[in-house]
Amino acid sequence: MNSGELFPRPAAEIAPGAVHVPGWLSAERQRALLDACRDWARPPAGLRTVRTPGGGTMSARQVCLGRHWYPYGYADTVVDGDGAPVKPFPAWLGDLARQGVADAYGNGPCTAAYDIALVNFYDGDARMGMHRDSDERADDPVVSLSIGDTCVFRFGNTHARGRPWTDVPLHSGDLFVFGGASRLAYHGVPRVDAGTAPAWLALRGRLNVTLRVSGFPEEGA
Template sequence: EQQEFLLRACVNWAAVRAPRSIVLPGGGRMSVRTFSLGRHWVPYRYDDDEVVPPLPDWLVRAARTGLDAAAAVDPRVGAGQGPADPAAYTPDTALVNLYGRGSTMGLHQDRDEAVPAPVVSISLGDACTFRFGTPEHRGRPYTDVRLESGDLVVFGGPSRMAFHGVPRVVDGTAPAWCREVLGSEPGRVNITVRQTRPPTLDG
């Protein structure tokens, strides 16, 4: 039920802010389509001059819950923002990436944020191969993990700047209810919740 709520929210956001294909500064075009909540992301910065849908409080609470659960497994992931004080995590942005048939994501770091707060990533729809490397470079060693709909990954602490990517989406593996929301070929939807700057004095 929570997954379906999230996916329907993505559909509603996309109706307000049409997903776009990103052209990188070097001229390459990302195969995923994306849109932002809270703050507008452009490679490789955040642009506050462009209006995007707000980041809802309920998604902030969900991200805090995810961070709290991950920090309970490994306290380093919270980088001081773990289960002792989950309210210290104050994300202000989310990027929603839409993976259609054949879409991939090359190995990269999430390094456009001004603070080292964790990134909380939620997967919906088709399963994917998620490649998780080291903070040092794009090459080996890395680990390939299959993420299913509903899986959550947290980048924090020593893994905050790890290179990561999606070399493959497994078509046709989305739960049946996804087809009711997105159609016959739902693809993969990924939501990454981020804190891009220090919290203001008023929270």
């Protein structure tokens, strides 16, 4: 847990199965994850602009680990970019995801086989529209880690992109886990508060590392 806050924010269940744990990543872990993200962002299969089927582009840029996500599916190579093989998903990220689930839910160890990471970089003008993480074949919880600038994370319902929703400020080091009844809830980022990252991170913008279980069979299985 990050003990650097003057007034610690309590963990909160935002919806059934959706839990916000403020300050979960220590400063040391945030720095280590930031360094890893900078390595992953380098080509080949590095940070890219995601293009939608309708011809638009997402304002948040992305790099994938384990399997490459594109609208709306997964591949082993960057099919909408340089065509390079996707970067591997490190075992320590899976351990981090399982620890996040265990800490958020508090109901014992998590054994889910996390194998995918989507790393989104937001500058001060980037946004993310309301969407569902529904391209996986598994229903294990999604684990979201925030580094850098604070954002407004809009967590909605499972039926439509509109209300009801809850706006949750996500600060650097925060953990957000959503599974169970909320696994397919719509969510998005309507605002990033530029310049709010901790000075010791030396980061302009926000990184969101989203960890998932694909449910796809391993190659050769």
